[in-house]
Structure formats: structure tokens, C-alpha cells
Amino acid sequence: MDHPTERSPRPRDRKAQLAGLAAELFRARGFHGVGINDIAAAAGITGPALYRHFADKQAVLSYVVLSGIDDMETATTEALADVDLPVPAQVKALLGTLAAQAVERREVAALWRWEGRHLPREGRREIRRRSGAVLEAWSKALLALRPELTPDDAELLCWAGLSVFGSVSVHHTSVAKKRFAQILVQLAESVLHVTLPKPTEPAEEAPSIALGEPSRREQILAAATELFGQRGFRAVSMEEIGAAAGIAGPSVYRHFPSKAALMVAIGHRAADRLALAAERALRADDERDALRRLAASYVHTLLHTPELLVSFSGSPMELPERDKADLIRVQRDYVARWIALASEVRPELSLREVKITVHAALTIANDLARTRRVNGRPNIEAELTALMHAVLKVSF
Numbered sequence: 419m420d421h422p423t424e425r426s427p428r429p430r431d432r433k434a435q436l437a438g439l440a441a442e443l444f445r446a447r448g449f450h451g452v453g454i455n456d457i458a459a460a461a462g463i464t465g466p467a468l469y470r471h472f473a474d475k476q477a478v479l480s481y482v483v484l485s486g487i488d489d490m491e492t493a494t495t496e497a498l499a500d501v502d503l504p505v506p507a508q509v510k511a512l513l514g515t516l517a518a519q520a521v522e523r524r525e526v527a528a529l530w531r532w533e534g535r536h537l538p539r540e541g542r543r544e545i546r547r548r549s550g551a552v553l554e555a556w557s558k559a560l561l562a563l564r565p566e567l568t569p570d571d572a573e574l575l576c577w578a579g580l581s582v583f584g585s586v587s588v589h590h591t592s593v594a595k596k597r598f599a600q601i602l603v604q605l606a607e608s609v610l611h612v613t614l615p616k617p618t619e620p621a622e623e624a625p626s627i628a629l630g631e632p633s634r635r636e637q638i639l640a641a642a643t644e645l646f647g648q649r650g651f652r653a654v655s656m657e658e659i660g661a662a663a664g665i666a667g668p669s670v671y672r673h674f675p676s677k678a679a680l681m682v683a684i685g686h687r688a689a690d691r692l693a694l695a696a697e698r699a700l701r702a703d704d705e706r707d708a709l710r711r712l713a714a715s716y717v718h719t720l721l722h723t724p725e726l727l728v729s730f731s732g733s734p735m736e737l738p739e740r741d742k743a744d745l746i747r748v749q750r751d752y753v754a755r756w757i758a759l760a761s762e763v764r765p766e767l768s769l770r771e772v773k774i775t776v777h778a779a780l781t782i783a784n785d786l787a788r789t790r791r792v793n794g795r796p797n798i799e800a801e802l803t804a805l806m807h808a809v810l811k812v813s814f
Contacts, residue, residue: 432471433481435461436472437472437478437482437485439461440457440478440479441482441529442460442525443456443457443460444525449479453475457478479529480537482526483537483545486527487545489523489526490516490549491548493519494552497511498512505559506563510603512559513602513606514599517599517603518595519583520584521595521598524586527584527587535650553573554573556576556579558572560575560610564610570795574795577786578786581786582602582605582809585774585781586598586602588780588781591773592770601771601775602778605775608809608811613804614801615801616797617796617800618797634673638663638665638670639680639683641659641660641662641663642654642662642680643724645662647728656670656671659677659680679741682744682745684725686745686748688723688725688728689748689752691719693752695716696716699711699712700712705762705763706763709756709760709763709810710807710812712756713779713807713812716783716806717783717802718799720784721802727787727788753777753780756780757769757773764810764811776810779806779810782809783805783806786805
């Protein structure tokens with residue numbers, strides 16, 4: 419008697435498994451660099467089989483991102499609802515759970531940060547609503563812990579804490595999971611306990627003198643920078659860049675052969691400005707002072723250089739491989755200077771721990787400079803600098 423062919427049992431949560439594979443691909447190649455068939459191939463199934471679980475690629479991304487929100491909501495509810503624990507212990511427990519989640523699911527943080535804009539409008543609205551509710555709960559807990567704060571200041575510090583956990587998505591450095599989570603908790607605690615600087619009278623800037631009209635090339639670069647910053651690299655056409663610069667779309671090609679060439683030029687412009695600011699900052703009395711000055715120079719350049727926000731916004735993932743590699747190399751060379759200096763200032767940390775710390779500091783500045791909820795604060799430059807100093811442990 420013939421027996422039917424035995425099939426290997428399906429995993430209990432096949433949908434979550436498929437989403438996990440997709441998340442890794444999205445993080446490695448960017449949302450537009452991955453197709454349904456790529457996800458199916460990674461899972462060892464056909465494209466039609468994948469459609470039994472997800473309607474389309476956006477549905478996969480939405481599932482991954484919202485699962486990360488689910489985890490944050492659960493961690494927040496469980497930690498802050500334990501009335502038997504004093505508030506400091508509740509906050510400590512919350513940070514520990516969030517750190518463990520960040521270490522276990524690094525790709526989720528990456529997709530939330532960089533790829534969430536590819537979700538439908540309703541999905542983006544849901545993410546904002548639910549993440550806002552989580553941040554509000556964190557802010558209330560922090561106010562109970564630090565009643566001297568204003569609600570707005572508490573919100574700023576909680577955003578900075580969220581950036582610490584999100585920083586795991588911008589690099590691949592790792593240490594033992596337990597130690598990794600411990601480092602993230604310590605860094606988050608350092609920003610939650612920052613004493614924010616008081617506003618000071620802004621220094622008067624010398625009036626600039628216009629020496630004629632900017633060149634056509636500069637006008638195109640400025641227009642592209644603004645449009646990429648507003649809508650993302652892929653959503654902007656060369657015709658739209660030309661129109662914003664006041665010229666016909668085809669004329670843009672006389673100066674830049676492609677959108678990728680424009681993005682590379684923007685990236686190098688940002689890198690040049692960072693390098694110049696770093697050279698000035700490193701003229702210091704010792705390594706600790708140099709690191710303090712480097713952080714201040716980074717924040718100032720970030721807030722006053724639109725090219726920097728665009729080039730560090732995840733857009734390089736959508737470029738051709740050669741151009742992407744060029745921009746990533748430029749960014750890594752700059753970060754390497756930070757790591758070398760921080761290693762001198764923090765000899766108690768291993769090299770990998772220094773890298774984790776430096777990326778957390780940079781991510782706080784990058785995130786908050788792009789976060790509309792906080793980047794309009796009148797003292798934001800001094801506040802971001804103070805937060806970076808706290809993470810790097812070079813505060814006065």
C-alpha cells in the first residue's frame with residue numbers, strides 16, 4: 419500500500435517568519451531594491467505562495483514596522499503598569515526591555531527609520547499615532563522621575579532615548595547580547611538624566627555679502643537638496659529639479675548626468691563641510707576637549723547644512739552600487755575619526771563598545787534634527803550638543 423508523501427510541517431507563525439526574512443532584505447538593499455520574488459526565494463517558496471500571506475510588498479513592510487510598535491507598546495504597558503515598583507525601577511525595567519528588543523530585532527529599527535515613508539498614508543498615520551502615544555507614556559514616567567522638567571523637555575529627552583535604541587540600525591557592530599543591551603541602557607539613562615542648557619542670547623552673525631548670482635550648477639544642487647529632503651530621492655524627477663532651479667529639465671543633464679550623480683555631489687559637499695568643521699574643532703588642548711568640540715561642530719554643521727541631512731538620511735541605499743559605495747566610504751571615513759578620538763577619551767571601553775557609543779551620539783543628533791516635534795526648539799543646537807556630550811561622557 420502506497421503511503422502519501424510526507425511533508426515537513428510548516429512553522430507555526432509562517433507569516434512572522436516571512437516578514438523577518440523580508441526585513442533583512444529591506445535593510446540590506448532598501449525597499450525598492452527588493453521584490454516579492456526575492457522575498458519568496460529567501461524563504462524557499464514561490465511568489466504566489468507569498469501572496470497567500472501578504473497582499474503586496476507594502477503589506478510586508480507594514481507588518482514588520484507595526485510589529486516593532488507592538489513590541490514597544492507591550493514593553494511600555496508592562497513596565498509602567500507595575501505599581502509595586504517605584505518609578506525609578508519601572509523606568510529601569512522599561513529601558514532593559516527596549517534594549518533587549520533593539521538588539522534582537524535590529525532590522526525593525528532600520529525599517530522604521532528609513533523605509534516607513536514607503537508605507538501608504540494610512541500606515542504612516544497609524545505609526546505616528548501609536549509611536550506618539552508610546553512617547554507620551556515615556557514622558558509621563560520621566561516627569562514622575564524628574565518633576566523639575568517641563569513636559570516639552572521630557573519629550574525631547576524621550577526622543578533622544580528612542581534614538582539610542584534606534585542607533586543599532588545604522589551600523590553592524592555587535593558585542594555579546596547581554597553586554598550590548600547593558601550599553602544601550604547606560605546610554606539611554608545618560609540622556610534621560612541630562613540637564614538641558616538654558617537658552618542664551620544668540621550671537622549676532624555678520625551680514626553676508628552676495629557676490630553675484632550662484633552658478634547654474636549650484637542652483638541645481640540647492641534645488642535637488644531641498645526636493646530630496648522633502649520627498650526622498652526616488653520620488654523626485656530630474657524635470658522637477660530643473661523646474662525648481664528655473665531651467666528646463668533636460669538642461670540639468672548638462673551639469674549632472676543622472677540623479678545618482680546629483681546625490682553623490684550632495685554627499686561629497688556635506689562631507690567636505692564636515693571635514694572642514696572637524697579640522698577646526700580638533701585644534702584643542704587635549705583629546706577630551708577635542709571630542710567636545712567635534713560634537714559641537716557636528717551639531718552646528720548638521721543644523722546649518724541641508725546637504726548633510728539629505729546625504730545621511732538613508733537615500734544612498736537607493737543609488738547604484740558604485741555610487742552608494744562611494745558615499746558610504748565617505749561617511750565611514752568621517753565616523754572613523756570620531757571612533758579614534760573617543761577611544762582615547764574612553765580607554766575603559768573596547769573598540770566595539772566605542773563604535774556603539776559613537777553611533778548612538780551621532781544618531782541622536784541626526785534623528786532630532788529631522789524630527790519636527792522637537793527641531794524647532796529655540797535652543798536646539800545647545801541641547802543636541804549637550805545630549806551628545808552626555809553619551810560620550812565629555813560633559814563638564
